[in-house]
Amino acid sequence: MAGKGTPATALLNKTKIAHTVHTYDHDPRHDSYGTEAAEALGVDPAKVFKTLVAEVDGKLTVGVVPVTGQLDLKALAAAVGGKRAKMADAAAAQRATGYVLGGISPLGQRSRLPVVVDESAQRFDTVLCSGGRRGLEIELAPADLVTLTTATVAPIAD
Known part of the structure; x- marks a missing residue:
């Protein structure tokens, strides 16, 4: 993967957290990045999590939910008090995280935003999330994802 690292993979390597990097050829015609990742990698979509940036009371906040569900904005707001x-403006999300839409990772973001991971992640030994670009997924233990992002765990998926 020389020359194709991201801030997310650099963080994992620096902290020596056990993880697996999965790559696939991204098809720009696919309508859902997360569903595309699950299909391309042959994994249960409930185990693949998408990273969504919302604005809670004017402050950018990250919700990490399974690709099989939707982000419950009221629950996200409640989880962070x-x-x-509302969903964040795409340009603001990209600027704050340093990633492009469809490749926003909860790990290694440019600005450290509050993160809430849906409680369903705890049902799995490992989960997948974006590695910081389209076609790159990182598989790691949910507890490690929570620790690295200093996330709150709450029921935030519909």
């Missing part, structure tokens, strides 16, 4: 949440 906020009142109102």
